Amino acid sequence: MPEMKLEMQVNGRKVMRLADPGQRLLDFLRDELNLTGTKEGCGAGECGTCSVFVDGKLVKSCLMPVAKAQGAEIQTVEGLAKPGELEAIQKAFHKTGASQCGYCIPGMVMAATSVLREAPEASLDEIKERMGGNICRCTGYSKIIEAVALARDVVTGRASPAVLEPETVGESYIGHNVRRLDAPSKVTGRLKYAGDMVMPDMAHMAVLRSPHAHAEIVSIDTSEAEAMAGVACVITAADVPGTDGFGVFVHDQPVMARGKVRHVGEAVAAVAAEDAATARRALTKIKVEYRDLPGLFDPEDALKPGAPVIHDYAPDNMVKHIPIRKGDIEAGFAAADLILEEAFSTQQVEHAYLEPEAGIAYVDHDDVVTVISPSQNITHHRHMLAGILALPINKVRFIMSPVGGGFGGKEDMIYQGMLALAAMKTHRPVRLVFTREESIAASAKRHPSRVTYRMGLTRDGRITAIRFEMLSDGGAYGMSSEGVMRKAAILSCGPYEIENLWIDTRAVYTNNTPSGAFRTFGGMQAQFATESMMDIAAERLGLDPFEIRRRNMMRAGSLTHTQQRLTSASIDRVLEAAEQASRWEPGAPTMRGPMRGDLGGPGTRAPCTLGARFETPKDSKERVA
Amino acid sequence: MQRRMRGRGVAASWYGIARTATVDRAGAWAELDDGGTAKVVTGVTEIGEGILTVLAQIAAEELGIRPEDVTIGDNDTARSPEAAHAGATRQTYMIGNSVALACREARARLFAEIAAHWEVDAGALVAFDGELRAQGTNLAMTMAEAVDLCKRRGVVPVGAGHFTAHGTGLNPEDGSGAPWQAYVFGTQVAEVEVDTVTGEVQVLGLWAAHDVGRVINPRGVEGQIEGGVVQGLGQALMEDYQTANGHPVTHGFAKYILPTALDVPEITSILVEDRDPLSPLGAKGIGEPALVPTAPAIINAIHDAVGVRIRSLPATPEKVLAAIAEKQAREAAAAKAAE
Ligand code: FES
Ligand code: FES
Numbered sequence: 009m010p011e012m013k014l015e016m017q018v019n020g021r022k023v024m025r026l027a028d029p030g031q032r033l034l035d036f037l038r039d040e041l042n043l044t045g046t047k048e049g050c051g052a053g054e055c056g057t058c059s060v061f062v063d064g065k066l067v068k069s070c071l072m073p074v075a076k077a078q079g080a081e082i083q084t085v086e087g088l089a090k091p092g093e094l095e096a097i098q099k100a101f102h103k104t105g106a107s108q109c110g111y112c113i114p115g116m117v118m119a120a121t122s123v124l125r126e127a128p129e130a131s132l133d134e135i136k137e138r139m140g141g142n143i144c145r146c147t148g149y150s151k152i153i154e155a156v157a158l159a160r161d162v163v164t165g166r167a168s169p170a171v172l173e174p175e176t177v178g179e180s181y182i183g184h185n186v187r188r189l190d191a192p193s194k195v196t197g198r199l200k201y202a203g204d205m206v207m208p209d210m211a212h213m214a215v216l217r218s219p220h221a222h223a224e225i226v227s228i229d230t231s232e233a234e235a236m237a238g239v240a241c242v243i244t245a246a247d248v249p250g251t252d253g254f255g256v257f258v259h260d261q262p263v264m265a266r267g268k269v270r271h272v273g274e275a276v277a278a279v280a281a282e283d284a285a286t287a288r289r290a291l292t293k294i295k296v297e298y299r300d301l302p303g304l305f306d307p308e309d310a311l312k313p314g315a316p317v318i319h320d321y322a323p324d325n326m327v328k329h330i331p332i333r334k335g336d337i338e339a340g341f342a343a344a345d346l347i348l349e350e351a352f353s354t355q356q357v358e359h360a361y362l363e364p365e366a367g368i369a370y371v372d373h374d375d376v377v378t379v380i381s382p383s384q385n386i387t388h389h390r391h392m393l394a395g396i397l398a399l400p401i402n403k404v405r406f407i408m409s410p411v412g413g414g415f416g417g418k419e420d421m422i423y424q425g426m427l428a429l430a431a432m433k434t435h436r437p438v439r440l441v442f443t444r445e446e447s448i449a450a451s452a453k454r455h456p457s458r459v460t461y462r463m464g465l466t467r468d469g470r471i472t473a474i475r476f477e478m479l480s481d482g483g484a485y486g487m488s489s490e491g492v493m494r495k496a497a498i499l500s501c502g503p504y505e506i507e508n509l510w511i512d513t514r515a516v517y518t519n520n521t522p523s524g525a526f527r528t529f530g531g532m533q534a535q536f537a538t539e540s541m542m543d544i545a546a547e548r549l550g551l552d553p554f555e556i557r558r559r560n561m562m563r564a565g566s567l568t569h570t571q572q573r574l575t576s577a578s579i580d581r582v583l584e585a586a587e588q589a590s591r592w593e594p595g596a597p598t599m600r601g602p603m604r605g606d607l608g609g610p611g612t613r614a615p616c617t618l619g620a621r622f623e624t625p626k627d628s629k630e631r632v633a
Numbered sequence: 634m635q636r637r638m639r640g641r642g643v644a645a646s647w648y649g650i651a652r653t654a655t656v657d658r659a660g661a662w663a664e665l666d667d668g669g670t671a672k673v674v675t676g677v678t679e680i681g682e683g684i685l686t687v688l689a690q691i692a693a694e695e696l697g698i699r700p701e702d703v704t705i706g707d708n709d710t711a712r713s714p715e716a717a718h719a720g721a722t723r724q725t726y727m728i729g730n731s732v733a734l735a736c737r738e739a740r741a742r743l744f745a746e747i748a749a750h751w752e753v754d755a756g757a758l759v760a761f762d763g764e765l766r767a768q769g770t771n772l773a774m775t776m777a778e779a780v781d782l783c784k785r786r787g788v789v790p791v792g793a794g795h796f797t798a799h800g801t802g803l804n805p806e807d808g809s810g811a812p813w814q815a816y817v818f819g820t821q822v823a824e825v826e827v828d829t830v831t832g833e834v835q836v837l838g839l840w841a842a843h844d845v846g847r848v849i850n851p852r853g854v855e856g857q858i859e860g861g862v863v864q865g866l867g868q869a870l871m872e873d874y875q876t877a878n879g880h881p882v883t884h885g886f887a888k889y890i891l892p893t894a895l896d897v898p899e900i901t902s903i904l905v906e907d908r909d910p911l912s913p914l915g916a917k918g919i920g921e922p923a924l925v926p927t928a929p930a931i932i933n934a935i936h937d938a939v940g941v942r943i944r945s946l947p948a949t950p951e952k953v954l955a956a957i958a959e960k961q962a963r964e965a966a967a968a969k970a971a972e
Binding site for chain 2: 050052054055104105108109110135136137139140141142143145146147148149150151152153177179180181182183184185186187188189190221222271272273303305330331332333334350351352353354355356357358360376378382384385386387388390402404405406407408410411412413414415416418419444445448449453454491494495497498499502503511519520521525527528529531532535536538539540542543544547553554557561562569570571572574575576577578579581582583585586587589590592597599600601602604606607608611612613614615616
């Protein structure tokens, strides 16, 4: 690696290092200077988590070669406030609850600092526009924008610094806006996520991933990679000592591909080496011979007779079918005045947590195999890994590092097994940090769904029967599909008491990126269809959308779709609360928009016109419509 | 049709709290510590939702100290009791109640000693915000003094607690069963503007009314709702993970479009409290339910604005334009036929 003497001012201190001038400023800050408050969310200039000031200008440090920062003055999130103190903007984030997982937050704080420095009088719209290059997956931005506006008001003297102080407690801490206890560590960049942690003698892992959607592995030759200088070990499925298989419901996924690959991006082998670059180079020396197999890319095809079989244990490619039956749907449809038939579909969705998967594993002094990672389910992961490693449960230890966003996507044990195997093989700590592309290709998604819906109603809007069928693409592995299908089925027909139901949800295997747990676990896909149906029905029957929902809603004593007797049901209260707060003007949903009188009032923002937003004069404080 | 058309839509929803169709459980340990502080240990906590702060509030309330005096040790299978996983909208319900029960046991140990010392009934003791007193007397001391006294009497005020949610499995034939013991309900109203030339949909306002059982931290609940709504908005209008013959096509954030600060509506959260009768705290949850009604509320609002029904998510500008064109062609054909 060519080295160069790099000199710059970082957070007010002179810094000199002999280092690779081609590396990114981001790596230099994180790896050479241990300033890990600057995060890598994408490595491609698209998320803003790596934002720093270079000579006073906000830049994305993942896009800047460190050589270009030669002689520059750099400020990172660690340099904003003195140790133990917080700047006004950081206090404002603390006060409004603007940090959730915290992974975007150092970048957000930097972008907000730039707003306050460059446009201290910025309007709300200008704040949003200036922060528009920073992605947050957790907060919905509202409290972040609120924090910037609050800090702006304090900095410009429009508000007293007292507004940044905590609220005083009344008679109870329950119901009180206690400020998040973890916020100071997040707004200062001090919190260490797994990818920020280093251990002495740590090796770095890189993973060889399948370029094929469905292929037999004829052979794997790792000898050349193993012989490379700087390589600590290479692992494949052959290194697994116990029963290879994990999954939230069915253990159908090997730690690394065993015999065949089932989706593009599946792990096939992994290398641990002195540094990540060496590990990545070694991957290119691993020779894998594949024999292509016919692939399945559509869930309907998976159910056809003679379809390729993806898992031997499931010759029909069915991951899970959940049926729910209640009452007599024939009679229900016979009693209907109106029968609606519709079809709906939802897409596959990426969790897009800003923190890509990362972890460190080591074997401790008592031979306990320890994995530190942002796992959402350390309890289950410990169980599964003990079986995979053929170790007693108490010789496997999982520590959950701060999670930079999960949303269900970090419930699957897709890399912890590899880390453990490499740590056992080398007796060194081993760290793996996914790239964004790797995270997107290898992690589970929200199940895409296709729903066919048949609903019968009486003229006055009472639902007499529902037939609900949902087919979901589970992708290559089972992961959470079983549970997702169960929850989708249970919740499918919404908060309504319906006497006659026929519900089927099915997830099937394909060779697409696996689907797994994602916030709502099937609940949103199913209820998207139901809530669309409710409005379609309301339109046909000339009923107000709130009214048709009230005519069918569950009440205390109702029998749910699974025939559970409810002791209470707050649906009436939330309907009324939303109706009142939004000042809803009643009427049937017949493209009433142009005639409505309730639009544009309190609780709405002005629309923005793309382009016009960017022509706003800097000093304008007006909303730009 | 005018260029910019507005409309509103509503969607309702329901959700179950904690793990589905099974017995869910979680455990925690608590110790009232020197100086009137506390240690709480449990197996799973923060994934960004704010549960650490919620647990500190619960512990503070139960122990009579301040949230900042609570230290939470957590998330280590070799050092903390099992609390299962961070998901299923179960953290406040499962871990929150476990922590409350563990703290109650620790507090009972301390109160027994102080009551004996003061020669009053332990039932007369109340502690809040670092102060302990015996009701109906003028006896009072700080919690720091109370812990010190308790320990000098030879007792370390520790407690353990666990909480169970009794869900049942589903019958494999007809799906009958009681999958959860606590349910929440929500309703959202969306106001949108549709640009009939570009097909772009902006969500301008969103009202979200959610039953959470009991609010522990209002701002935290709002934060969950706002985050959920914006994820729902992303799924309704733009996010779309695509593969071609199994190969990911949307492999970075340049291709996989996420909502930014510019896409966010003004969000009004309305917190409804229908307390859970089966748990010590009465709180339920909000993490997942917050995003369930967002997409259908937006899609129903698009229909209200321009009269087209989007049945396939996301409602991209292309899809909205195609639907408008199709509707106009249909109407033109109908008008022609009527001539
Ligand atoms: S913009 Fe640099 S890491 Fe995303
Ligand atoms: S708090 Fe912004 S990504 Fe989690």
